[in-house]
Amino acid sequence: MKGRGCWETASVRSFCSSGCLNKFKKDDSGDDEESSTSPADKSELQHTLKNLSLKLDDLSTCNDLIAKHGAALQRSLNELDSLKIPSESGEKLKVVNERATLFRITSNAMINACRDFLELAEIHSRKWQRALQYEQEQRVHLEETIEQLAKQHNSLERAFRSGPGWPANPSKSFSEGSFLTPKGEDSEEDEDTEYFDAMEDSTSFITVITETNEDRKDEGGNSTCGTVDWTTADNVSEVLDGASLVPRGSYKVKRRARIPDKPNYSLNLWSIMKNCIGRELSRIPMPVNFNEPLSMLQRLTEDLEYHHLLDKAVHCSSSVEQMCLVAAFSVSSYSTTVHRIAKPFNPMLGETFELDRLEDMGLRSLCEQVSHHPPSAAHYAFSKHGWSLWQEITIASKFRGKYISIMPLGAIHLEFQASGNHYVWRKSTSTVHNIIVGKLWIDQSGDIEIVNHKTNDRCQVKFVPYSYFSKEAARKVTGVVSDSQGKAHYVLSGSWDEQMECSKIVQSSPSSPSSDGKQKTVYQTLPAKLLWRKYPLPENAENMYYFSELALTLNEPESGVAPTDSRLRPDQRLMEEGRWDQANTEKQRLEEKQRLSRRRRLEICAPGRSCGTEEAEKESDGYVPLWFEKRLDPLTRETAYVYKGGYWESKEKQDWHMCPNIF
Incomplete structure (x- = not known):
């Protein structure tokens, strides 16, 4: 019985220390990390709640095992106390009894604390579940509201355009993106508003x-x-x-003071860019609109x-x-x-x-x-x-x-x-x-x-x-x-x-x-x-x-x-x-001409070198600017293109033979 009791006590200790308690701590800390960003969807929410419930079950099992083996230890000590043993052994048994009593008191206190914790955890887990479910429903509702607002916005814009008094060249329509001046109108910032904190080491x-x-x-x-x-x-x-207060004096060369008015072209930006999220803007083919x-x-x-x-x-x-x-x-x-x-x-x-x-x-x-x-x-x-x-x-x-x-x-x-x-x-x-x-x-x-x-x-x-x-x-x-x-x-x-x-x-x-x-x-x-x-x-x-x-x-x-x-x-x-339609056609021609020039430069790659990667293409591009050259900046320790001279001299001579044909 003594050997069995020791084995079971060791098992309990191992289970509680390396099992339920450590796992509970680990999950608890992980839950704190996720509290700042709510679960992405309902399945993740249910998975999180399921893990919490499992850990609560582990803690409850640990509680039951401690109570069971604590009672067994007390019974064993009482049986030893009733046996007839020498006085010297009686003194030692008395000390063991006192320590067992202290252990019983401590174990009971821990068991009561665990029981209270379990009750509180179960109560609050239900509250958290209801709160998370409510937040999820609010999020879905907000998404639906935004979608409805977008549809209403488009309907109102079309109605406004077709209404009387709409100018031939509107300058402040939503589709043309007139700037919202927050000093005069309310900003329409949404949940994507970014907040920039001051640097911690700054001096206020x-x-x-x-x-x-x-x-x-x-x-x-x-x-x-x-x-x-x-x-x-x-x-x-x-x-x-x-x-x-510098006077803006009259110029000797008269410069133009106006250009043709912007045409009223209606185009949905979102319809073009919705499939380009996360891409480099310069790589997205955009019309001149x-x-x-x-x-x-x-x-x-x-x-x-x-x-x-x-x-x-x-x-x-x-x-x-x-x-x-x-x-x-x-x-x-x-x-x-x-x-x-x-x-x-x-x-x-x-x-x-x-x-x-x-x-x-x-x-x-x-x-x-x-x-x-x-x-x-x-x-x-x-x-x-x-x-x-x-x-x-x-x-x-x-x-x-x-x-x-x-x-x-x-x-x-x-x-x-x-x-x-x-x-x-x-x-x-x-x-x-x-x-x-x-x-x-x-x-x-x-x-x-x-x-x-x-x-x-x-x-x-x-x-x-x-x-x-x-x-x-x-x-x-x-x-x-x-x-x-x-x-x-x-x-x-x-x-x-x-x-x-x-x-x-x-x-x-x-x-x-x-x-x-x-x-x-x-x-x-x-x-x-x-x-x-x-x-x-x-x-x-x-x-x-x-x-x-x-x-x-x-x-x-x-x-x-x-x-x-x-x-x-x-x-x-x-x-x-x-003439925007013609401009879009011409823009496509120029871009194709530029791609053809690049392919020709890439054909001079060294034998055996792969030009498939962007780095290799950049290295083997072979393009050298006319008026600027790359140098090491002694102040920033970065390489940058710096003017090497010659442009204004070429302009004075009207000698442009070195210029590439890019248009």
Whole structure:
């Protein structure tokens, strides 16, 4: 009996430790992990509940075994106590009895706790099951409601189009994707709303205001900021004061101020893209109906629209003041995107675009498409005022079903010749929302860091993503400019579609810790100064793809440009003229011509080398850009295409014999 009891006790211990209890702990932790994301479907829900029920049965079995063997142990001890044994053995038996009594008390306590746990678990498991079932029913109901809303939306749109007073060239229809301005209308964000948390290691700040009764909320760099107050003090540097108030003088060369109105073509975006979820956007064959009559090279050139900020920055004696203007310039490039939800044309490999505006803008710019997969463009611009800018941007884009994410990859370089200040930064992520239901609208999000590699000054800029549930203003941008020692000098605030301001910091001090234990920095600042303000759109812009004054001139025919220039692209020209059917036919011809050229280059693969993979194709493509060459960037330690010269000399001689025939 003694041997049998020991074996059974060992079996119970083994079963409870390695079996039911460990499994229960494992399942419990796994259940916690799944609580944040509800089961995908009903079968998964039932499977989870079944596993929970099995583990509860295991625990109940363990409870019964402990009670059974505990009672058997007590009976054995009582039998030993009734036997006649020597006194010495009696003392030892007394000690065993005392230990057995302690074991009985502990076991009873554990058994009672297990019983209570079982009762609670059974009660709450039923509650959880009902709650999960309710959430599943609500989810199904929500999906049905969204589907009904989509059908009602299409019906209302058709009824609205056929109703009296509908203009011949509607500019704000849902199908054409007019931008929803959250300041004037309610946002139609749905369950796919994305939330971006500030980085954990960021420095939060609070700026203190005393001159105004309006409370402003501000965020800087990668941080979360609180209420902003402003104190009265002296003015900021004259270079920053009124930096955006640059007169837009008359041009010696008269540029066009309008293009043909956009035709009223009705096309269902979802019907084309529903089978392309998760694919690279550049690989999806898209009709020109979703384009605007500009190429990606021309859109890249639009970044220079507010070049006067850099012209102003040349005269800054302080590097941190210059950083403020550079930061405003980096934000200003997004102002052209607020209503521009249409897709620019993907440039042909070897396509170029020049902007020769030395007389009126004081700069020259050249872009070249240096790679097709992935689509990559190199850009170089220089100004007679003493700065140059270059970048290689690769567009990575994904269609996610209800929104499209566009991630520009690559560094932007800006150098001022007189001071030698060299700034480097990267672009933020753009997202086009409401692909399925509602009005299309675009948002910018993410954090960018601008670094002056000569002085090590830095500016942390945060693009706050808009959310229907957020109290923040739409399209908000904030930032902090710091020197090489980490001392903050300026606070930036504004929006990427309207204007940016800067405020000089005169004093900073730590605040008391908040409820979550985080400590913010309190900044006392001078009154805000305007750095940049967006130019108003031209009259009738809503019928001209919401182009700015500069954008209207980018595709204007011009003599003397290279035969690869975007202005000479036939499908783009036909689309601008409103002949979209012919433009789609021409677009297919150009794309097939480009594929044929690629196949010819791939035929020169080395013998025995497989060109079936994308990496091998890219390596053996054999294409070499005309005006840019790949070099190692000493600052970012990345290889990028940099302008090697020769274009403007060829233009002056009108010698374009080296240009490929791509159109």
